[in-house]
Amino acid sequence: MIRYISKRLLALLPMLFGITILAFFIMKAAPGDPVGMFMDPSVSLQDMERIRSNLGFDKPIITQYFIWLKNCLAGNFGYSLVTGKPALEAIIERLPATLLLSLSSLVLILLITFPLGILCGYKKDSVVDDGITVFSFLGLSMPSFWLGLMLILLFSFQLDLFPTSGFMDPLMYGESFFRQAGNVAYHMFLPLLTIMIGGIAGLTRYNRFGIIKILGQDYITAARARGLSEWRILFKHAFKNILLPIITLLGLDLPGLISGSYIIEYIFSWPGMGQLAIQSVFQRDYPILMTAIVLSSVLIILGTLISDMCYALVDPRITKKGGNS
Amino acid sequence: MIKVWGSLIFLAGLLVISILVSFTCLDPTSMDTAFIGKPQPPSLNHIFGTDELGRDIFIRAIFGARISLMVGFVSVGIALVIGMIIGVLSGFVGGVVDEVIMRCIDMLMALPTLFLILIIQVILEPSIINIMVVIGATSWMGIARLVRAEVLSIKERIFVTAVRARGLKENLILFKHIFPHTLNPIIVAAMLGMGGAILTESVLSFLGLGVQPPNPSWGNMLESSLGYMRDAPWMALIPGILITCTVLSLNFLGDGLWLLLDPKAKDANVKRT
Amino acid sequence: MLSVRDLKITFDGEHSTVEAVKGISYDLEKGKTLGIVGESGSGKTVSGMALMGLLPPTAQVKGQVLFNNENILGADKKRLQRLRGAEIALIFQNPLAALNPVFSIANQMIETICWHHNVTKKEAREQAVALLDRVKITDPHRRIDDYPHQFSLGMCQRIMIAMTLSMKPALLIADEPTASLDVTTQKEILELMDELKEEYQMSMIFISHDLGVVLERCDDVVVMYLGSIVEQGKPHDIFKNPQDSYTKKLIDAIPKIG
Numbered sequence: 001m002i003r004y005i006s007k008r009l010l011a012l013l014p015m016l017f018g019i020t021i022l023a024f025f026i027m028k029a030a031p032g033d034p035v036g037m038f039m040d041p042s043v044s045l046q047d048m049e050r051i052r053s054n055l056g057f058d059k060p061i062i063t064q065y066f067i068w069l070k071n072c073l074a075g076n077f078g079y080s081l082v083t084g085k086p087a088l089e090a091i092i093e094r095l096p097a098t099l100l101l102s103l104s105s106l107v108l109i110l111l112i113t114f115p116l117g118i119l120c121g122y123k124k125d126s127v128v129d130d131g132i133t134v135f136s137f138l139g140l141s142m143p144s145f146w147l148g149l150m151l152i153l154l155f156s157f158q159l160d161l162f163p164t165s166g167f168m169d170p171l172m173y174g175e176s177f178f179r180q181a182g183n184v185a186y187h188m189f190l191p192l193l194t195i196m197i198g199g200i201a202g203l204t205r206y207n208r209f210g211i212i213k214i215l216g217q218d219y220i221t222a223a224r225a226r227g228l229s230e231w232r233i234l235f236k237h238a239f240k241n242i243l244l245p246i247i248t249l250l251g252l253d254l255p256g257l258i259s260g261s262y263i264i265e266y267i268f269s270w271p272g273m274g275q276l277a278i279q280s281v282f283q284r285d286y287p288i289l290m291t292a293i294v295l296s297s298v299l300i301i302l303g304t305l306i307s308d309m310c311y312a313l314v315d316p317r318i319t320k321k322g323g324n325s
Numbered sequence: 326m327i328k329v330w331g332s333l334i335f336l337a338g339l340l341v342i343s344i345l346v347s348f349t350c351l352d353p354t355s356m357d358t359a360f361i362g363k364p365q366p367p368s369l370n371h372i373f374g375t376d377e378l379g380r381d382i383f384i385r386a387i388f389g390a391r392i393s394l395m396v397g398f399v400s401v402g403i404a405l406v407i408g409m410i411i412g413v414l415s416g417f418v419g420g421v422v423d424e425v426i427m428r429c430i431d432m433l434m435a436l437p438t439l440f441l442i443l444i445i446q447v448i449l450e451p452s453i454i455n456i457m458v459v460i461g462a463t464s465w466m467g468i469a470r471l472v473r474a475e476v477l478s479i480k481e482r483i484f485v486t487a488v489r490a491r492g493l494k495e496n497l498i499l500f501k502h503i504f505p506h507t508l509n510p511i512i513v514a515a516m517l518g519m520g521g522a523i524l525t526e527s528v529l530s531f532l533g534l535g536v537q538p539p540n541p542s543w544g545n546m547l548e549s550s551l552g553y554m555r556d557a558p559w560m561a562l563i564p565g566i567l568i569t570c571t572v573l574s575l576n577f578l579g580d581g582l583w584l585l586l587d588p589k590a591k592d593a594n595v596k597r598t
Numbered sequence: 599m600l601s602v603r604d605l606k607i608t609f610d611g612e613h614s615t616v617e618a619v620k621g622i623s624y625d626l627e628k629g630k631t632l633g634i635v636g637e638s639g640s641g642k643t644v645s646g647m648a649l650m651g652l653l654p655p656t657a658q659v660k661g662q663v664l665f666n667n668e669n670i671l672g673a674d675k676k677r678l679q680r681l682r683g684a685e686i687a688l689i690f691q692n693p694l695a696a697l698n699p700v701f702s703i704a705n706q707m708i709e710t711i712c713w714h715h716n717v718t719k720k721e722a723r724e725q726a727v728a729l730l731d732r733v734k735i736t737d738p739h740r741r742i743d744d745y746p747h748q749f750s751l752g753m754c755q756r757i758m759i760a761m762t763l764s765m766k767p768a769l770l771i772a773d774e775p776t777a778s779l780d781v782t783t784q785k786e787i788l789e790l791m792d793e794l795k796e797e798y799q800m801s802m803i804f805i806s807h808d809l810g811v812v813l814e815r816c817d818d819v820v821v822m823y824l825g826s827i828v829e830q831g832k833p834h835d836i837f838k839n840p841q842d843s844y845t846k847k848l849i850d851a852i853p854k855i856g
Contacts, residue, residue: 015432022436030448137580141520141573143527146547146565149554157555218695222758225652226710226765227683236709240700252434259439263528278532281443289444296437304435315700316745 001312001319008308012301020072023293024065027286072294078287082280087291091273097167098272100184102261105192109199110246116200117207118234118242124212132204139201144260148194148267155190162190165269191268195261202253203246210245214238243314251307254300329581332574339571343391346384353388354539356380364557374559377549382560385541386567392542393571396457396526397519403461404468405515411465412472416480423473430466438463439525446534456535460522468518471510509586516579520572527568543568599801600626600649600769605661605671607644607653618644620825621661626769626818631795631802633816633833635809635848641825642805643691646771649803650686651678665769684714687767691774693754697746703730703757704742711764729760733790752783759790763798770795771803776811788815810852813837821845 071077077087120129156164168183175183214220215238223233262274269275273292280288312318357379365375373382415426442459449455529535530544538545543564550560607619619641626632636642648659651673663671670681682688690696698706707726708719717725723742730738733756746754755775762770772791776784792815795802806812812819813833821829821842828842840846 014428015435018429018432019436026441026444026448137573137576138569141576142569143524143531143565145528145531146561146568149547149551149561150565153554153558153561157558218690218692219698221647221652222688222690222696223698225650225682225688226713226761227679227681228709228713229679237698237701241698244700255435255437256439259437262437262440277440278443281447281532281534284447293437293440293444296440297435300435300437316702317699317747320745320748 004312004319005305005309008305012305016297016301019297020069020294021065023290023297024068026293027290028061028064030284030286077291077294080280080288081285082283082288087287090288091276091291091295094271094273094276097270098261098265098274101188101191101195101265101270101272102257104188105195105199105261108192109196109203112196113200113203113207114239114242114246117204118211118238120204120208121211121215122234129208133208136201136204139197140205142198144194144198145263145267147197148191148264151190151194152268163187164190167271188270191264191270194264194268198260199257203249206249207242207246210242211238214241217241240314244311247307247311247314251304251311254303254307258296258300326581328577332577332581335570335574336578339390340394342387343394346387346391351384351387353385353541354380364553364560366557366559373563374557376546376560377553377557382546382563385546386543386563389541389543389546389564390567390571392453392536392540393523393526393568396453396460397523397575399457400460400464400522400526401515401518403458404465404518405511407462408465408468409472409511412469413476415469416473416476419480426469427473430469433463434466439528442525442529443532443534446529451529451534451537453536453540456526456529460525464518464521468511468514471514475510513579513583513586516575516582520575520579523568523572523575599628599666600803601662601664602645602649603662603664605645605648605659605663607641607648607660608658610656610658618657618825619648622820622822622825622827624818624820624827624830626801626803628768628801629799630817631804631815633812633819634803634805634822635807635812635819636822637807639824640822642822643773645822646688646773646803646805649771650682650688652682652688683710683762683765683767685767686769686771687762687765689755689758689762689770689772689775691777692751693758693775693778694746694749694751696758697754699746702743702745703749707742707757707761707764710761714765725764726760729764730757732763732794733757733760735760752779752787755779755783755787756790759787759794763794766798767800769801769803771805773805774807775804777807784811809848813852821848 075088079085080087080090083090116132120132123129152164155162163186166187168180168187220233220237223237224230228237258274261272262277264270265272265274266278273295276288277292277296279285280292357375359379361379362377364377365371367374371381371383373386376382376385411426411430415423442463445459446456449459526535526542527544527547530542531548533545533548535544536542538549546564547561550557550564553560602625603623604621605619605623606617606621609616609618622641622645624632634642634646644653644657647653648657649663649665649670651670653659659671661671662669665681665686670677673681697703704723704726707729708722711717711722711725712719715722727738727742730742735741735753735756741749746757749757775791776787779787788811791802794800804812804816809821813836816833819829819831819833819836820827821836821844823842823844829836829840829845836845837849840849
């Protein structure tokens, strides 16, 4: 297993390298003078030149890249052009909110799609199956940001049930943990729902197709021929096998899921990494953007690694060599 | 089947209207000054109502449709061209070239594309052309993979070897015999890709990085609806519903085509004797 | 103990209905082996699966199947479930495909044993190891924890047989059990099955496309072609005196040495 992980890690590292190169060159392509942007206009030209050479802006571009990379590895991603805070710090402090939203949505999505997909595949072509299929098509075709807006329209404006934005009411500071948590959940409901609808819609079709394929396999018929109950067949034999394509799909879909959650955070003013990233796009805060690209890609690669690991855990054919004797 | 026919009719209708409207003198930017600041709900005069600048939403929606369809077609077209070239190259040449290309594709697919597009759009000045190019340039990877897989499987097949034995030049083999077979999965991917492109364009325009006002796009119509959500909800409802219906139709069509072209997809239950 | 009367099976496809089995009848006495011979599309596998109610919902099954004087064809789900494995068992053509790839052999065998008998997991494991030993899997104590893909096809078939035996069925339906195996392994598996049939006192339905094997090992033979029985009788009679033209072709096709 460890050998497998190390192999995968080795394969993924060049990817990370390539991504950093891409990020760097995109930033270099950006118009504007990053040094001048950060300076007080009253600073003299000579001082500016001095700072410029200090920061290495007069060296050839390849050298600049390696200087930047070295800085990144040391944790120095530059400073926000807007707030002046270290870019890495600014993004990391947003991480918990993003993780809270993403992980909760992931867990809830999985909890809902598995039974849903299994139900659909098992009762193929029934009314239930058709209905859920239409729902999932709908969910896939809706722009997620519009869904968010519609939910705001419905729940906040018309029904006045949930707040339109934010993380927690300022009045909640100092309250007990449970009241605070409750308030956060209250604020998280709508963005969570938005992400979930899209996620469930996408995954359910895949799940359904996978189940149909698996239920047609010989080992399912063989299990049935041994007198095992349908429940056992579905939730033990079929279930473990359906995990495999789902894990693969989640791994592949990760970049899309992350980008998508950024937009949702922006719509709901959820104080996560994504909201900062989108805001920085508008503010042309390049250091933050570069950091965001690199960190998102790191997250994605980490996620891919984790999904590979899970796959290897579930499927014994990956780690155990096929033998003959 | 209803789904497929309904989708075809809807899309065809949209296409026809979008083309026809270019020949009329309808102007999506003309404002009814009486209604500035007071969006009107749908009525007989204005089927979809008016927006915050007194412009008729129905007309704007049609022009928006024109843009969306155009973006959909062109960006997918670009993605198809790039994807097919690279896919065929990678599959046919094989070896180190194939390895390198696949690694690059893996890397590109690991990027948060939407986010990247936003950044690129901020660096360049947003215009319809560069929206289409950027979307096309970031969505060819899946197609390349599909094409490569087809090429690899066909490479193994006997008839290509037979054609080789006849002494045709490599390139001719490529174009004449392999290309037609790569079309099957491509058509489906193209349909679904169009839907994706339209969704991406709508996000871009919504964030102000796509089609610039006063040119209407469903995305930027949604953006201007933000301030009026309470008072004029139809401004937000209508463009969104249109986007959803269009992408839905494309998805239904793609799905229907897939079932048609790949008989294995239909039923895994019927067993042979 | 088994009486099949006028069994008809049709499949409702999207565009057409296929008549896979057009009314077949045969009997099987306790302790005997019945061979069903036919090519692909003859309906032999489908008829075997119909006995256990294993056909997909698109199949319409009519007729009568008397198992120990009980009509199991219209039986309810619960009865079928109790029937499967414990009374009638099935061995598949592709043994690797018949084993769940993500669970170890131990997991699958223990599950089967515990499902059918009231024993602890430990006892079940001991029984499983003993059975694997009986079907001549080497080093069963260690290998029982391996996964299906780690065994050869021949060994997988032995494992399937072991699993089947653990349920102690009265009737065994073997659907082309050696079709995926090479010739030497075929012989081994067939001999193993003969031994076990004697030891466990099972009746057997042996489905195959190979008339030679069937004539050698079965007490009664049924020849199927396109869903109907074209010839029926004792192997000796059929070989000496084939009535149907298809049977004659099959006999001619048996490779003879010398």
